[in-house]
Amino acid sequence: MAPNRERLALVTGAGSGIGRATAIRLARDGLTVVATDLRLEAARDAADAAGPSALPLALDVRDEAAWERVLAALPPLPLGVLVNAAGVTGFGTIPGGQDPETLSLETLRAVLAVNLEGVVLGCRHALRAMRESGGSIVNVASRAGTIGVPGAVAYAASKAAVLSVSRSVALHCAASGYPVRCNAVVPGAIDTPMWSAVLGEGPDRAERAARVAADVPMGRMGTAEEVAEAIAWLASDAAAYVTGTELVLDGGMQAGPVFRPTR
Numbered sequence: 001m002a003p004n005r006e007r008l009a010l011v012t013g014a015g016s017g018i019g020r021a022t023a024i025r026l027a028r029d030g031l032t033v034v035a036t037d038l039r040l041e042a043a044r045d046a047a048d049a050a051g052p053s054a055l056p057l058a059l060d061v062r063d064e065a066a067w068e069r070v071l072a073a074l075p076p077l078p079l080g081v082l083v084n085a086a087g088v089t090g091f092g093t094i095p096g097g098q099d100p101e102t103l104s105l106e107t108l109r110a111v112l113a114v115n116l117e118g119v120v121l122g123c124r125h126a127l128r129a130m131r132e133s134g135g136s137i138v139n140v141a142s143r144a145g146t147i148g149v150p151g152a153v154a155y156a157a158s159k160a161a162v163l164s165v166s167r168s169v170a171l172h173c174a175a176s177g178y179p180v181r182c183n184a185v186v187p188g189a190i191d192t193p194m195w196s197a198v199l200g201e202g203p204d205r206a207e208r209a210a211r212v213a214a215d216v217p218m219g220r221m222g223t224a225e226e227v228a229e230a231i232a233w234l235a236s237d238a239a240a241y242v243t244g245t246e247l248v249l250d251g252g253m254q255a256g257p258v259f260r261p262t263r
C-alpha cells in the first residue's frame with residue numbers, strides 16, 4: 001500500500017461532530033483528506049480546519065449519482081480510507097415518532113436512507129476504488145445498534161444493520177482476496193451537535209447532559225476526538241490484521257449498568 005501522504009481518505013458527514021474530528025485526525029496522520037457532507041459549507045469549514053491538503057466536496061450519501069460524481073472528482077491518488085460517518089437520528093429533522101406504535105414507514109425509510117443505504121453505497125463505491133490497491137473502511141455504527149431502544153426503533157435498527165453490513169463487507173473482501181479491511185466503531189453517548197434535539201441548546205443543556213453522563217460508568221459523555229482516534233487506528237496499517245470487528249467507545253456502558261453502592 002502507498003505511504004500515507006499518497007493516499008486519499010474520504011470522510012462522509014465531515015461537516016460536524018465525529019466526521020469533522022475524523023477528517024482533522026486523518027489529515028494529521030498525513031492522509032490527503034476529502035471532507036464530504038450534505039452541507040458543502042460545513043465540509044469547507046472542516047477541510048479548512050484539517051489543513052491545506054484537505055478537499056471539501058458536497059455529498060449526499062443517499063444519492064448514488066452523487067457518489068459517482070465524487071469518486072470521479074477525486075484527486076489522482078489511490079483511495080486508501082473511507083469513513084462512513086454521515087448519520088441522522090431522525091429526531092428534530094425527520095417528522096414522526098420512533099416508538100414501535102407510532103413509527104411510520106416514511107420515517108423509517110428516511111432514517112434508513114441515510115444510515116443504512118448511505119453506508120451500503122459508500123462501501124460499494126469504495127470497493128471499486130480499493131480492491132486492487134487496498135484500503136480500510138470504517139463505518140460509524142452506534143451502541144443503539146447493539147441494544148433495544150424503545151423510542152428510537154428506526155435509528156437503532158439502522159445502526160444494527162451497519163454492524164451487519166460491516167461484517168459482510170469484511171468477509172466478502174477476505175474471501176475475494178481484496179486487500180481491503182472493513183470495521184465499525186460503536187460509540188456510546190458522544191457530545192456532538194447530534195444531541196441538540198435531545199439536550200437543546202439553551203442554558204439547561206449542561207444539566208441535561210449531566211443526566212446522560214450519569215448513566216455512563218465513566219461519568220461523562222465521550223468526545224468526537226476520542227472516537228476519531230479509534231477510527232484513525234482502524235484506518236491505519238497498525239490495524240492490519242483487524243477486519244470484520246467492532247471497537248466500542250462507550251465509557252464502560254457495555255460492561256454493565258453503573259453500580260453506585262449506597263453507604
Ligand SMILES: NC(=O)c1ccc[n+]([C@@H]2O[C@H](COP(=O)([O-])OP(=O)(O)OC[C@H]3O[C@@H](n4cnc5c(N)ncnc54)[C@H](O)[C@@H]3O)[C@@H](O)[C@H]2O)c1
Pocket residue numbers: 012013014015016017018019036037038039042059060061062084085086087088089114118140141142143186187188189190191192193194195224
Ligand atoms: N453523537 C453520538 O452520541 C453518536 C453515538 C453513536 C453513533 N453516532 C454516529 O456517529 C455519526 C456522526 O454523528 P455525530 O454525532 O457526529 O452527528 P452530527 O449531527 O454532529 O454530524 C452528522 C453529519 O452528517 C451530515 N449528514 C446528515 N445527513 C447526511 C447525508 N444524507 N449525506 C451526507 N451527510 C449527511 C450532517 O450534515 C452532519 O454534518 C453518525 O452516524 C451517528 O449516528 C453518534
